[in-house]
Amino acid sequence: xxxxxxxxxxxxxxxxxxxxxxxxxxxxxxxxxxxxxxxxxxxxxxxxxxxxxxxxxxxxxxxxxxxxxxxxxxxxxxxxxxxxxxxxxxxxxxxxxxxxxxxxxxxxxxxxxxxxxxxxxxxxxxxxxxxxxxxxxxxxxxxxxxxxxxxx
Amino acid sequence: xxxxxxxxxxxxxxxxxxxxxxxxxxxxxxxxxxxxxxxxxxxxxxxxxxxxxxxxxxxxxxxxxxxxxxxxxxxxxxxxxxxxxxxxxxxxxxxxxxxxxxxxxxxxxxxxxxxxxxxxxxxxxxxxxxxxxxxxxxxxxxxxxxxxxxxx
DNA sequence: TCCTTAATAAGAACTATTCTTATTAAAGTA
DNA sequence: TACTTTAATAAGAATAGTTCTTATTAAGGA
Numbered sequence: 001x002x003x004x005x006x007x008x009x010x011x012x013x014x015x016x017x018x019x020x021x022x023x024x025x026x027x028x029x030x031x032x033x034x035x036x037x038x039x040x041x042x043x044x045x046x047x048x049x050x051x052x053x054x055x056x057x058x059x060x061x062x063x064x065x066x067x068x069x070x071x072x073x074x075x076x077x078x079x080x081x082x083x084x085x086x087x088x089x090x091x092x093x094x095x096x097x098x099x100x101x102x103x104x105x106x107x108x109x110x111x112x113x114x115x116x117x118x119x120x121x122x123x124x125x126x127x128x129x130x131x132x133x134x135x136x137x138x139x140x141x142x143x144x145x146x147x148x149x150x151x152x
Numbered sequence: 153x154x155x156x157x158x159x160x161x162x163x164x165x166x167x168x169x170x171x172x173x174x175x176x177x178x179x180x181x182x183x184x185x186x187x188x189x190x191x192x193x194x195x196x197x198x199x200x201x202x203x204x205x206x207x208x209x210x211x212x213x214x215x216x217x218x219x220x221x222x223x224x225x226x227x228x229x230x231x232x233x234x235x236x237x238x239x240x241x242x243x244x245x246x247x248x249x250x251x252x253x254x255x256x257x258x259x260x261x262x263x264x265x266x267x268x269x270x271x272x273x274x275x276x277x278x279x280x281x282x283x284x285x286x287x288x289x290x291x292x293x294x295x296x297x298x299x300x301x302x303x304x
Numbered sequence: 305t306c307c308t309t310a311a312t313a314a315g316a317a318c319t320a321t322t323c324t325t326a327t328t329a330a331a332g333t334a
Numbered sequence: 335t336a337c338t339t340t341a342a343t344a345a346g347a348a349t350a351g352t353t354c355t356t357a358t359t360a361a362g363g364a
Contacts, residue, residue, distance in 0.1 A: 026310060026361050047351080062313045067352060069311095083235045083290060087321080087351065101281035110281045121273050122291070129253040129262045130295040137289050138235060139274070143282040178330050178341060199320080214344045219321060221342095239320065239352080 005040070012039050012078075012093070019076045033058055034069045038079050039093035044100075044109040046088040082109055083138055099136070103143035110143065157192070164191050164230075164245070171228045185210055186221045190231050191245035196252075196261040198240040234261055235290055251288070255295035262295065 016035050020027045037050050045053075051066045070091060073079045082090045084102060090109060099120075101110040114120065120137060142150075168187050172179045189202050197205075203218045222243060225231045234242045236254060242261060251272075253262040266272065272289060294302075 024310095028311060028361070030312070060313065062315090063351095064314080064353070065312060072311095081237050083237060085233050085235060085241070089237070089351085099275060099278075101278065103282065104285060112275050112278055112281070114275050115277065118276060120275070123251060123264050123266050123272070123289070124270060125267065126251075126253065126264055126291050129264070129291070130255065130293045130299055132291055132293040133256060134292040135289070136292065137275070137287070139278055139281070139284055140286040140288065141282045141284040147282055176341095180330070180342060182343070212344065214346090215320095216322075216345080217343060224342095241320085 009036060009040055016073075016076070016078050019078060023076060025072065025076070030054075030058065030061060030065050031069055031072070033061075034066060035073055035078060035093065038070075038073070038091050041093075042111070044082050044090045044092050046090050048088065050091070083136055084109070099139065101139045101141065101143065103146055104140055105142050105146040108143055108145070112137075112139065161188060161192055168225075168228070168230050171230060175228060177224065177228070182206075182210065182213060182217050183221055183224070185213075186218060187225055187230060187245065190222075190225070190243050193245075194263070196234050196242040196244050198242050200240065202243070235288055236261070251291065253291045253293065253295065255298055256292055257294050257298040260295055260297070264289075264291065 013032055013036060016032065017027050019025075020031065025031075033054050034050060037053050038045065043049075047063075047066050047070060050070070051061070051063055054061050054066065070079065070089075073093075074081060077095065079091050079093045080095070082092050082100060084090060084107075086107060092109075094111065096113075098114070099112040101112055102108075103110075120135065122132075122135065126132065165184055165188060168184065169179050171177075172183065177183075185206050186202060189205050190197065195201075199215075199218050199222060202222070203213070203215055206213050206218065222231065222241075225245075226233060229247065231243050231245045232247070234244050234252060236242060236259075238259060244261075246263065248265075250266070251264040253264055254260075255262075272287065274284075274287065278284065
């Protein structure tokens, strides 16, 4: 049974509200709009993109609020920053464990989900360095779309 | 038989010279010094750190040369950029395949080498996204040193 | 409804990096 | 070895992404 996108989004917004209350953080309109913008995108948007979209609905929103809010959403564990070597930070609101394929041509980020039962095996001596908080597999390459363009 | 550090460094500098010649790039003093600085460090230094060190031997070296040279060394496949979520890019001259443990407290980067015979298993559907050029496993956590500090 | 203060808007400031331009030096040639 | 060409450099200005400062607003408890 496939969950409706709006239902999913509403659920996540409710989670955000609860998380805010738990942390004594206020549930502001900006926080909700910015979170929704990340949560409904599958493009792993950067701050500027989020700013442009949110501004359409909230014309007075400031760039600073975007950055500040993204940082607070990160602290609340509602979104995370996707590792990349580009100057702009990119964000992802899908907190289910997954990895990423980054295209070195178009900078698109694709999600890689493990198949059921599949599990990422860590290097044997990974734990000797300290307490592991987060594991991230980045696969860099040229995506199918770009490969097609090159062929032409 | 453990290879002497200086021997290793000289070997790598020779590789750099060959790579430059192959690409029609000039073997400049700056290129060599900057490369050596990255190659002899195990701290995955950032551009500023490299600049400060190189400046001791070449007082007139410019910040721009550091960045430009690091980019050209990257193109020559003599160094690479370590993924991280911090504002400063960090560099690694060890091109043997390995992964990283990043401490979220002190920002130290530790190398994780696979044991002989060990191999990183990629997600089954990783290849469906395109041609893979590079695979990178980042493990984020709190390093032993920082854990000790916290205990005290 | 009022009050407290966390969160915000606006724009200045900052930091890492890149660009511009005149100068230097690598390396091929005479 | 000196000469020539031009890639690479130094210096500092410029830019891009992000963060800070301060006055104002609004969330949410009283």
